[in-house]
Amino acid sequence: MSPSSRRPRSTARDIERYAGLFAQRTQVMKSSAMRDLMALTEREDVISLAGGMPDTSTFPADSYASLMSRVAAQSCARALQYGPTDGLAVAKDCIVQVMAAEGMDVDVDEVLVTTGAQQAIDLVCKTLLDPGDVVVTEAPTYPGAVPTFSAYQADVVQVTMDRDGLRTCELTELLDRLEADGRRPKFIYTVPSFHNPAGVTMSAERREELVRIAGERELLILEDNPYGLLRYEGEALPPLRSLDEEFVIYAGTFSKILSPGVRLGWAVAPAPVLAKMNIGKQSSDLCSSSISQYFVSAYFESGAWEDYVRSLIEIYRLRRDVMLDALAEHFPREATWTHPRGGLFIWATLPDYIDTTDLLARALQEHVAFVPGRAAYVDGRGGSEMRLNFSGVGEDEIREGVHRIGAVVREQVALYGTLTGRVQPAPPAVGSAAGRAGSLSGSSPSEAPPASSELAKVLRLPRKRAG
Amino acid sequence: MSFVAVLKGGRSLERQVSLRSGARVQDALERLGHRVVAIDAGGDLVGQLTQARPDVAFVALHGRDGEDGTVQELLDLLGIPYTGSRVSACMRAADKVLAKHAMVDHGIPTPDFFAFNETAFQTLGAAQALPALEERLEFPIVVKPASQGSALGIKFARVPDDVPAALLAAFSYDRKVLLERYIPGRDLAVSILEEDGQPRALPIVEAIPVEEDFYDFEARYEIGRTRFVCPAELEPAVAERAGQLALDVYRMLGCAAFARVDLMLERERSELFVLEANVVPGLTETSLLPQAADAAGISFDELIERILRSALPAG
Numbered sequence: 001m002s003p004s005s006r007r008p009r010s011t012a013r014d015i016e017r018y019a020g021l022f023a024q025r026t027q028v029m030k031s032s033a034m035r036d037l038m039a040l041t042e043r044e045d046v047i048s049l050a051g052g053m054p055d056t057s058t059f060p061a062d063s064y065a066s067l068m069s070r071v072a073a074q075s076c077a078r079a080l081q082y083g084p085t086d087g088l089a090v091a092k093d094c095i096v097q098v099m100a101a102e103g104m105d106v107d108v109d110e111v112l113v114t115t116g117a118q119q120a121i122d123l124v125c126k127t128l129l130d131p132g133d134v135v136v137t138e139a140p141t142y143p144g145a146v147p148t149f150s151a152y153q154a155d156v157v158q159v160t161m162d163r164d165g166l167r168t169c170e171l172t173e174l175l176d177r178l179e180a181d182g183r184r185p186k187f188i189y190t191v192p193s194f195h196n197p198a199g200v201t202m203s204a205e206r207r208e209e210l211v212r213i214a215g216e217r218e219l220l221i222l223e224d225n226p227y228g229l230l231r232y233e234g235e236a237l238p239p240l241r242s243l244d245e246e247f248v249i250y251a252g253t254f255s256k257i258l259s260p261g262v263r264l265g266w267a268v269a270p271a272p273v274l275a276k277m278n279i280g281k282q283s284s285d286l287c288s289s290s291i292s293q294y295f296v297s298a299y300f301e302s303g304a305w306e307d308y309v310r311s312l313i314e315i316y317r318l319r320r321d322v323m324l325d326a327l328a329e330h331f332p333r334e335a336t337w338t339h340p341r342g343g344l345f346i347w348a349t350l351p352d353y354i355d356t357t358d359l360l361a362r363a364l365q366e367h368v369a370f371v372p373g374r375a376a377y378v379d380g381r382g383g384s385e386m387r388l389n390f391s392g393v394g395e396d397e398i399r400e401g402v403h404r405i406g407a408v409v410r411e412q413v414a415l416y417g418t419l420t421g422r423v424q425p426a427p428p429a430v431g432s433a434a435g436r437a438g439s440l441s442g443s444s445p446s447e448a449p450p451a452s453s454e455l456a457k458v459l460r461l462p463r464k465r466a467g
Numbered sequence: 468m469s470f471v472a473v474l475k476g477g478r479s480l481e482r483q484v485s486l487r488s489g490a491r492v493q494d495a496l497e498r499l500g501h502r503v504v505a506i507d508a509g510g511d512l513v514g515q516l517t518q519a520r521p522d523v524a525f526v527a528l529h530g531r532d533g534e535d536g537t538v539q540e541l542l543d544l545l546g547i548p549y550t551g552s553r554v555s556a557c558m559r560a561a562d563k564v565l566a567k568h569a570m571v572d573h574g575i576p577t578p579d580f581f582a583f584n585e586t587a588f589q590t591l592g593a594a595q596a597l598p599a600l601e602e603r604l605e606f607p608i609v610v611k612p613a614s615q616g617s618a619l620g621i622k623f624a625r626v627p628d629d630v631p632a633a634l635l636a637a638f639s640y641d642r643k644v645l646l647e648r649y650i651p652g653r654d655l656a657v658s659i660l661e662e663d664g665q666p667r668a669l670p671i672v673e674a675i676p677v678e679e680d681f682y683d684f685e686a687r688y689e690i691g692r693t694r695f696v697c698p699a700e701l702e703p704a705v706a707e708r709a710g711q712l713a714l715d716v717y718r719m720l721g722c723a724a725f726a727r728v729d730l731m732l733e734r735e736r737s738e739l740f741v742l743e744a745n746v747v748p749g750l751t752e753t754s755l756l757p758q759a760a761d762a763a764g765i766s767f768d769e770l771i772e773r774i775l776r777s778a779l780p781a782g
Contacts, residue, residue: 036483037619043478353632355639358620361480362639412635415585419631421594 025131025153034372037360041369047401050369051392052144052196052344054256058315063304071294079294083287085278087113087266091293094300095266098252101306102228104242110268112277115288117226117265120251121145123277123284124187124222124267125152134178134185138166140347140376140385142196142224145189156378157185161440163338165202166190168209175217187220187249192240194227194343197376197387198440201341204237211244220273224251227343229309232317234341246270254296256344257309262292316344319390319398326399327388330406332413337388338440344391347373347440349384354412356386362412368404469501469779472521472547474538476507479530480640481616488750489527495771496525508538516545523778524549525771526747530616534747535561550778552746556721560744563645564613566720570741573719575712577741578731579604580647582613585638594631600646601627607649608633612640616745623649650731650740655699657713657728658748658759660770661777666717668710669759673699695755697762705732709739716744724777727756 041050071079087095092108099106114120129135131153137145139158149156157178159171171188178184190210192202202210214221223240241250253265267277281287299305323346327337337348350356356372363369373385388405390398473496475489476482489505496503506515508528516524524547532538536557542549552560559565564582571577581600587593601608610633612620620640622633630646637644654674659666675694701709713728720726727748731740748756750771760770 036617037480039483040480353635355632355636358636358639361619364480412639415588415638416631416635418588419594419634421592421597 025151034357034375037357037364038371040364041360043367046364046367046369047393047397047404048369049388049390049393049398049401049405050371051389053389053392054260054312054344055315055391056259056261058311059259059308063299063302067295067298067302070298071291074298075294079291081290083290083293085112085282085287087111087288088290088293088297090297091264092266094254094296094305095252097300097305098229098254098257099268102225102239102242102252103236104239104250104268106268110271110274112267112269112274112281113288113293114251114265114267114281115285116255116260116263117224117251117253118144118148119281119284119288120249120265120267120277121148121189121222121224123280124249124251124269124273125149125154126280126284127273127276128186128220129154134183136171136174136185136188137378138190138195138198140197140373140382140387141189141378142191143371143375145224146376146378149189154186158378158381161195161198161200163200163440165192165195165200165206166210168206168213171210172213175213175219184217185219187222188214189222189224190240191224191226193225193237194230194340195345196227196343197345197371197373198347199338199340199343199345200347200440201234201237207238207240207243211240211248214247215244219247221248222251223248226251226253226256228252229257230313230316230344231342232313232320232340241268249273257312258296258299258305262289262296264288264292264296316391319395320346322395323388323390323398323402326402327406330403332406332410334413335409336440344389346388346390348386348388349373349440350386350409351413351416352384353416354409355383357383359386359408359412362408363405366404366408368401370405469522469775470519471496471501471503471775472516472519472524473503473505473527474508474512474524474533475505475527476509477528477530477532477538478509479528479532479534479616480619481529484617484749484751485527485529485533487752488529488754491752491767492525492527492750492771495768496775498768499772501775508532512538513541513545516542516547521547523547523775525775525778526550527750529747529749531614534616534745535614548778548780550774551724552720552722552726556723557746559720560722560726560746561614562643563611563743564643566716566743567645569719570716573715575715575719575741576739578609578648578650580645582643582645583634585642588634597630598627601630604646604648609647609649610634610637611645611647612637613643613645615640650733652734653699653732655701655709655730655732655739656755656759657709657730658725658756659713659717659722659728660725660756660760660765660773661723662773664777666714666722668713669756669765670698670762671701671706671709672697672755672759673701674755695753695758697755697758701732702737705737705739712739712741716741720744720746722746724774725756 041048091113092111095111096106125148129152133154135149135154135156137156137158139160159174160167194201221240225239241248249269251267254262334351335348337346340346360372371387373382376382473489473493475485477485493503493505504519524542526533526549528538536554539554539557567577567580583593606625608624610622610624620637622636624630624633634644656672658669660669673696677694709730716728717726727745729742757767
């Protein structure tokens with residue numbers, strides 16, 4: 001259709017008319033100013049530490065070509081056809097392998113293939129939530145889950161974390177309080193390993209404690225584990241699902257260990273819950289892409305998946321270390337941040353007088369971006385916090401990006417000093433150590449590296465995000 | 468029929484709104500039979516304009532560059548006629564502090580205010596003057612960046628301790644900030660559109676927050692949390708006065724073709740105060756100027772045609 005033959009866009013009156021038809025749940029919207037600000041982080045001349053994307057540029061193009069050829073040659077008609085709602089057996093076999101690598105022994109019948117782990121979250125909500133039902137999440141929580149909970153009109157209550165993950169004492173108090181009001185949450189949503197956005201990992205003791213609480217109170221847990229295999233240090237901790245099969249729903253994904261583009265995830269859940277989720281999925285999309293499922297199957301058959309994950313671990317561990325070093329060098333001493341043992345994110349906490357949404361506007365003038373913390377809370381908290389991603393861009397950009405953010409943070413700290421007339425401008429905190437005050441912080445002074453003159457280099461722009 | 472370059476996007480914080488305004492203007496111009504080229508105002512703006520050689524540029528840029536006279540200056544230099552206000556009016560309107568000083572000088576009511584540069588705090592110890600300022604304005608105080616068009620960076624300071632953080636937020640957007648007395652009351656927007664060279668006030672739009680949280684600026688400008696009524700339900704005398712004030716501001720700043728003037732109607736005494744003028748107000752589906760035009764029986768296409776015509780040399 002040529003542009004000139006397009007129908008006229010709606011008038012203000014039309015908008016009023018349609019607005020009357022929108023469901024109430026559509027009114028739960030994020031601030032438009034904030035959304036517009038986030039859109040700017042996508043600009044090509046911006047070093048974006050705001051994304052959450054894995055680096056897909058390392059996937060070998062020839063492997064991709066040969067896998068696709070194999071799918072075309074061996075499964076053409078089937079790959080182009082609808083599949084069963086719960087997923088193709090060949091894809092479920094791959095999922096069973098990943099689950100085994102995570103330390104869980106599951107049967108193919110316990111698995112529902114989903115269109116990304118995001119659909120698993122959606123289906124859990126669809127299955128369990130009535131409007132007004134309580135969902136407990138961590139504070140901060142995965143920003144992408146909040147709109148899903150909101151779409152089902154859930155009442156989201158957040159429990160804070162420390163360096164050992166979700167504070168189970170606070171959870172118990174919350175559950176008692178809710179119970180006194182005659183309310184019981186439908187489920188507790190958690191990312192126990194290498195949390196997005198907080199970058200912390202729930203300790204073994206807390207895991208035991210959490211499943212014990214859920215079991216005692218007969219609450220479900222939704223364990224979202226997209227990053228479990230991306231571990232850069234420390235021992236693997238047992239997934240909640242391996243500790244309890246009765247009250248834990250598990251969501252997994254191929255997005256971070258292979259490709260978010262295949263849009264394939266899965267859910268493992270108690271049989272009655274899984275059966276309802278299956279019905280929910282039928283009405284959502286009938287089945288996940290057969291082409292993708294055959295692609296994943298061909299990939300696993302080629303025997304390369306574990307090596308690829310190992311290669312990703314090497315890449316991301318280096319990037320994480322570069323980011324931690326850069327934070328120690330460029331962020332002022334008033335800031336703290338987490339030391340993730342895996343995953344894709346670091347969570348930084350600034351002095352409470354700095355609003356990171358406004359700071360993002362300032363940072364964008366320096367062509368650098370991060371996610372303001374408020375996005376990870378439902379109640380306006382997180383105003384002085386930020387999420388930094390280290391998987392999506394290369395080491396040089398991480399160094400330069402953190403350098404630039406550090407410069408604007410220091411500028412704000414100094415300016416606040418002069419605004420209050422109380423605090424003197426902070427001296428440059430070169431080599432300052434991280435991890436003294438913030439409750440989530442995992443870094444220690446001994447981990448702060450010496451300053452490197454190389455860090456002063458200015459990158460050539462524009463640069464595109466990897467992937 | 469003209470060959471029109473629609474300038475949109477750009478690098479301002481209102482880029483997304485501008486992309487929506489620009490796309491809508493482009494559609495309208497095409498429906499009207501004009502030949503259109505859309506240009507995202509980036510590093511190659513001059514190159515693209517020089518290459519395209521349009522008859523006229525339709526400036527659908529909001530905020531920095533597009534509303535502060537920067538792009539208009541370039542268009543003057545390139546000899547390309549353009550829509551809307553000239554450089555000097557843009558510069559006066561985009562800087563809320565300059566605009567408010569001009570209003571005060573011309574006896575147009577605007578909330579009491581003080582403005583500071585970052586350097587006043589950094590080199591002149593302005594922090595020590597804050598208590599005096601707080602006394603003069605009374606709380607709550609609204610703190611704004613001098614030149615930011617959207618709700619971003621606007622903060623309420625309810626008590627003196629809120630002021631430094633509010634200033635810090637505003638300084639994230641601009642080197643100059645405005646501290647303004649808060650006017651509790653109704654939010655009015657008067658759109659101005661020229662007809663045969665004569666500015667005329669369109670029906671007034673009132674923005675009514677769904678939840679009565681007057682301290683949350685974000686909510687006030689959010690779809691679904693704010694309801695817009697046009698024409699606003701006002702006493703005829705008040706509506707008349709608001710229109711007149713808006714026209715006074717429009718003329719005083721030297722605006723051209725169209726603009727939008729934002730006012731507050733103080734609840735207690737029904738007194739009107741002008742907050743600011745926008746020389747390139749939003750032209751999206753939900754923007755106030757198109758709503759006002761619609762209420763006056765002017766379709767969006769007609770609105771765009773009129774704005775375009777005012778930019779073209781007579782004859």
